[in-house]
Amino acid sequence: KSKSQIHPPSPASLPFIGHLHLLLPIPYRALHSLSLIHGPIMLLKLGQIPTLILSSSSSIRSMIKSNDIAFSSRPNLKVPRQLVYDSKSISFTPYGPYWRQARKLCVLHLLSTKRVLSFRPNRHSELSIMLSHISNHSLSGPINLSEIIYSFTTNILCKVALGRSITEESQRRMLHDSICQATKLFGSFNVEDYFPSLKWLNMFSSLDSKIAEIFKKLDGFISSVVEDHLVAGVRDKDDDNADLVDILLSLQRDPLPGEFSPTMDEVKAIILNMFAAGTTTSYIFLEWAMSELIRNPKIMKKLKEEAKSVSEKSSMVAEEDVNKMSYLKAVVKEVLRLHPPAPLLVPRETIEDTELQGYKIPAKTRVIINAWAIGRDPKFWDAPEEFMPERFVNNELDFRGQDFEFIPFGVGRRICPGMPFAVATIEFALANLVHQFDWEMPNGLSAEDLNMDEAQGLIMHRKHPLVLVAKKPWPSTTSPPKMPHAITLGNPLRATSFLASPPIC
Ligand code: HEM
Secondary structure: OOHHHOOOOOOOOEOOOEOHHHHOOOHHHHHHHHHHHHOOEEEEEEOOEEEEEEOOHHHHHHHHHHHOHHHOEOOOOHHHHHHOOOOOOOOOOOOOHHHHHHHHHHHHHHHOHHHHHHOHHHHHHHHHHHHHHHHHHHHHOOEEHHHHHHHHHHHHHHHHHHOOOOOOHHHHHHHHHHHHHHHHHHHOOOHHHHOHHHHHHHHHOOHHHHHHHHHHHHHHHHHHHHHHHHHHOOOOOOOOOOOHHHHHHHHHHOOOOOOOOOOHHHHHHHHHHHHHHHHHHHHHHHHHHHHHHHHOHHHHHHHHHHHHHHHOOOOOOOHHHHOOOHHHHHHHHHHHHHOOOOOOOOOEEOOOOEEEOOEEEOOOOEEEEOHHHHOOOOOOOOOOOOOOHHHHOOOOOOOOOOOOOOOOOOOHHHOOOOHHHHHHHHHHHHHHHHHHOEEEOHHHOOHHHOOOOEOOOOOOOEOOOOEEEEEOOOOOOOOOOOOOOOOOOOOHHHHHHHHHOOOOO
């Protein structure tokens, strides 16, 4: 038999469930172990669903070079269908004209390099608020840095995309909890996605009611954002002050022949998509970055020195100076290599029959790309488990989708369109968090005591919130930036008991 007539290798399977049991306990780790035995291109049967698992840079290269479009759709999954307005978000909608138009619109009005640059004042003011908050509470003891970072990434996104800040602690917490629960559901097992013929079994599970409960909260928030815009008067899409919600609503109100005109559900799905994708990933990145830095004091020190050298006597590293920080960029890449916020990217589905490295891949095969495993492939990375930003110093390797050994933002047509937005936020924030404070573990604990467990779900965040002590914030010659308290953050004193408390997600 020629290779094109055979399927990729598969491990032995069990009757009925196929290979589902092999995904436990943590899918990206379990799939990585399986790929070491069966190879980087594997075919699993997850329940009734044939699923292709790709775990090497060469398999990704073949996928992109031979037939990118064939691998560019998304499966019709239960949670996005019920939670995100019939999968109308860019992330979960199938490949086709709607996906193309919605994605193009968000890139043009929110995510392009030019637009991202124009949001610099917003990033600056939100960062100042965050630093000021840390500074004000640093004397009271340990702070829950996870909560503080979450408020920061949420407020930037809300300001520039939704035209508002989250001013109430209860609303911020509700959004945080709902998005956390939603991402957990996205990654959790449900009968329908693996056994379509057993969909009726749903009636015995609590999943539908859980989804409905989260939907009610998120839809309430998005509807209030839309309502605020309608009451205040929707700005024209050509108005310089128009935010993404104005633009979507104006396209709906005044459809132009041949132009994209979203329905109200599509407007809401796109807003929710930007909100969820834009806040969680950057916040998760910053949590892992600070965790790795606290465990690696020499790297923290080197980064601090670089921040000091570019900021001279100023108390803040200006955003335009971040580009001079080559070590910062190496640290950012190393964090993304070891802790890709979406370790299995977002599931894909083949549009048509295709081939991959000579194997036959039928249409409607689910495709999972293990970016977590690719970032640890010992064929490519020395000491892959070690946190060593130096590997990226004087190294052109980048995450922009051309280097298939390093794909934390994905690849091909479905690559993350929010990359410029995310990079601007995380580099600026990390440079200043390190520059402005000396960080320590709370209660005399040592850095080795820091729990690095990962929570399960589509997104790989810390299982436990990051609680640290921020010290000696200001050199005696300078003073902290004075910013009004435009947002309310959680009571930092609560953080003192966090090491023993349950995870926030
Ligand atoms: C550190 C930050 C981020 C990381 C690591 C990240 C990672 C990813 C990954 C892995 C994918 C799937 C790519 C694929 O299937 O090949 C994705 C898709 C996406 N991301 Fe991001 N992301 C980040 C930030 C953002 C931000 C800030 C936004 C928007 C404000 C955003 C919006 C999206 C959207 C809309 C998609 C769906 C793209 C599509 O299906 O066409 N992301 N992201």
